[in-house]
Every structure is written in structure tokens, then in C-alpha cells.
Amino acid sequence: MVSPLHSNGRAELQDDKIVSSIGDLAPKPDIRPEVLLRLSGKLQTTLELSQLLEIFFEEIQQAVLVDGISFSHNAHNLLLSYGRNSVHSASYRLQTQQDYMGDLAFHRSTRFREHELANLEGLLTTLVYPMRNALRYHEALAAAFRDPLTGAGNRVALDKTLQREIELTKRHGQQLSILMLDLDHFKLVNDDFGHSMGDKVLKEAVTCITGCIRQTDMCFRYGGEEFLVMLSNAEHAGALRIAERIRMSISSLAFSNEKGRLQVTTSIGCATLTMEDSMDSLVQRADKALYQAKHNGRNRVVCDTDDELDTPPSKSLL
Structure with missing residues (x-):
């Protein structure tokens, strides 16, 4: 018709x-x-x-x-x-x-x-x-490239998309940054409030992320409560502004059920592509910055070029 x-x-x-x-x-x-x-x-x-x-x-x-x-x-x-x-x-x-x-x-x-x-x-x-x-x-x-719970891209989509974007960025001399996000103390959310609350927190967090990024940017579920955001044509300072916007948006979330009230925060690591980077090295630098953000007290943004990254973060802080 x-x-x-x-x-x-x-x-x-x-x-x-x-x-x-x-x-x-x-x-x-x-x-x-x-x-x-x-x-x-x-x-x-x-x-x-x-x-x-x-x-x-x-x-x-x-x-x-x-x-x-x-x-x-x-x-x-x-x-x-x-x-x-x-x-x-x-x-x-x-x-x-x-x-x-x-x-x-x-x-x-x-x-x-x-x-x-x-x-x-x-x-x-x-x-x-x-x-x-x-x-x-x-x-x-x-659907084959989407996380069924949150609607973010899955790892298959991440691998395909990020590799392609890195190649295009280098070819055309543009900028590319990524953010690694981890919801703070998420295990306690599941343990104290239940897995249904945990699922709700994950979905709302992705809603916050997608509301803070541009149409050309993409959000992927990296694993568990960890997400990767790909920022196309974004230099260092612009990526940090978007990261801070995401951090503030997620920290404003509030949840409640019969077990009480809950507020959520996130730690974010940021890295900007260099001509020497591979996909693995770029992700590793952002991941290192994320761990440093947790080491520094959580609920903050850390860039991979910050001086405090010289001190190895403690893995036990997850």
C-alpha cells in the first residue's frame, strides 16, 4: 500500500x-x-x-x-x-x-x-x-552487531568499526579518540540491589552516553559494565570535554527499589590516536588511563598523556 x-x-x-x-x-x-x-x-x-x-x-x-x-x-x-x-x-x-x-x-x-x-x-x-x-x-x-541488553554495539561490531576508522583516520590525516568507561563498584549494585537493577543501570548508562555524543560517534559494550566510545574526528581536548559530559550525566542518575536508593558514577580513560598506533595499542592506552582514574578515586576522567600515569594503577581497584 x-x-x-x-x-x-x-x-x-x-x-x-x-x-x-x-x-x-x-x-x-x-x-x-x-x-x-x-x-x-x-x-x-x-x-x-x-x-x-x-x-x-x-x-x-x-x-x-x-x-x-x-x-x-x-x-x-x-x-x-x-x-x-x-x-x-x-x-x-x-x-x-x-x-x-x-x-x-x-x-x-x-x-x-x-x-x-x-x-x-x-x-x-x-x-x-x-x-x-x-x-x-x-x-x-x-541485531547481529548489537548488545541485546543495552543496544550498544557489541565486540564484533567494535572490532570491525574501530579498525576501519583507524585506517581511514590515518589515510585522511584526521583525528580519532576513544574513551574507556567503567561503572564504579558495579559488582555491589548486583550484590546489594539485584541483577534486574544492574541491568537497568547498564541500560540507563548507555542512554546517557548516547545522549552526550554526536551522531558520528559510536558506543560499544566492551564487556560487563565496561564500555568503549569511539569519537570520530575528535582531538584530545574535544574528547576530554565529551568524556566529562558523560561522567556528569551518569553521576546524575538515581535509582531506587525496595532495597534502597542508588547513585552511580563512572571512571573514564581517554586516548587519542597517533600514527604509530594499532587498534590494540590505542585501546591499551585508554584502558591504562581508565585504571588510573580508578586508582585516583573513581568518578573522574584521566587522559593517557597525564603525568600520573607513570605510577602503575592497582588492578584490585576494579
Whole structure:
């Protein structure tokens, strides 16, 4: 089912940007059968969402000239575009009875005529089910790289992503920093308040972290109550500012159950990539700074270049 946005029972342009729903008297699609057949066949060749939309954009030019398309799905944090945006647009909601599959907009420098809108709607009917399959594949793929409890990236995702970012950062001469975070005295949370409270604390901590970082940054669950935050294009001072923001956000969390009230803090170690670093050496430097933060009293941020790192921290402080 293809539902134009902002329905009012007629096919017309509203403010030259939005197409409303089609009434019984609206023009019917006038598309050659071979175009629909070719389009339908090509859309069945991939489950990659970006490839699917690119194929759709290229193939529909045989029926309607379009300058560009843009796709959005807020729940999946997806925003994709092909071609170029123009003054006029027609926007549609893609859905079946069970599934919402996002919003798709067509862009053009001249207004769409009513018969062209009818053709776009006819073409969209071939996209609905391939789009549903592509989104399900996207969900399954994302789940394979996500920690099921907190929603942060897992270790598999961390290894793949951090290695790639290090290579790109060195190639383009950019900056990259990482933060290693450990929730202080977390074992006591589980022991004194129960594992359900521990799970809640972990999830809220990730919510705090993701609320303090940029869209280009990523949070991974490193293990247990320990997390790694990758800060793309972030130099030393910027990374420390983000780390302090995270520390303050987590320290403001308060929990309670029948066993009492609980406040949580975190210790954070920070390291910035050098040209000599490998992934392992970068993580080790951040980890060393984290242990030093715990050695210094917890609930603080320590950088790997700080002077106090010359004193080996005690591992028993975990």
C-alpha cells in the first residue's frame, strides 16, 4: 500500500511539496507493462537498502523524470538520498497492513502533473515488498552487531568499526579518540540491589552516553559494565570535554527499589590516536588511563598523556 502524506481525499499538490491521497476520479497510472516488469525484477536482486533505492531511482526515469529521491525511517535512524533536491516534491508513506516502511519523497525542479503523480504511485507499488524485505534484513544485520541488553554495539561490531576508522583516520590525516568507561563498584549494585537493577543501570548508562555524543560517534559494550566510545574526528581536548559530559550525566542518575536508593558514577580513560598506533595499542592506552582514574578515586576522567600515569594503577581497584 502506498499512502501519500497529508490525505484530504483528492489528488493535488499542497504548497507544491506534498501529494495527498488519490480519489476515484484521479488519473490512473499509464506505464508500459515492460517497464513495471523490468523494475519489479531488478528490485528483487538485492536486500541492501541503499542498492534497492538506487536501482529504483535509476529505473523510474523511464516513466517519470525525477531529479532526486530521499528516504527516511526515523525508527531505524535512516536517511538516504539520491540525485538532487529541488523546489517541488511529492512525499509518500510506504506501508502494508502490518509494516510501516518509511517515507519516500520525489524531487523535481518543475511541478509534477497529475498523470505523473499517478505514474509515481504505480511505480511505488513495485517497491513496497522489496522495501519490507530489505528493512527486515537491515534489522537482522543490525541485531547481529548489537548488545541485546543495552543496544550498544557489541565486540564484533567494535572490532570491525574501530579498525576501519583507524585506517581511514590515518589515510585522511584526521583525528580519532576513544574513551574507556567503567561503572564504579558495579559488582555491589548486583550484590546489594539485584541483577534486574544492574541491568537497568547498564541500560540507563548507555542512554546517557548516547545522549552526550554526536551522531558520528559510536558506543560499544566492551564487556560487563565496561564500555568503549569511539569519537570520530575528535582531538584530545574535544574528547576530554565529551568524556566529562558523560561522567556528569551518569553521576546524575538515581535509582531506587525496595532495597534502597542508588547513585552511580563512572571512571573514564581517554586516548587519542597517533600514527604509530594499532587498534590494540590505542585501546591499551585508554584502558591504562581508565585504571588510573580508578586508582585516583573513581568518578573522574584521566587522559593517557597525564603525568600520573607513570605510577602503575592497582588492578584490585576494579
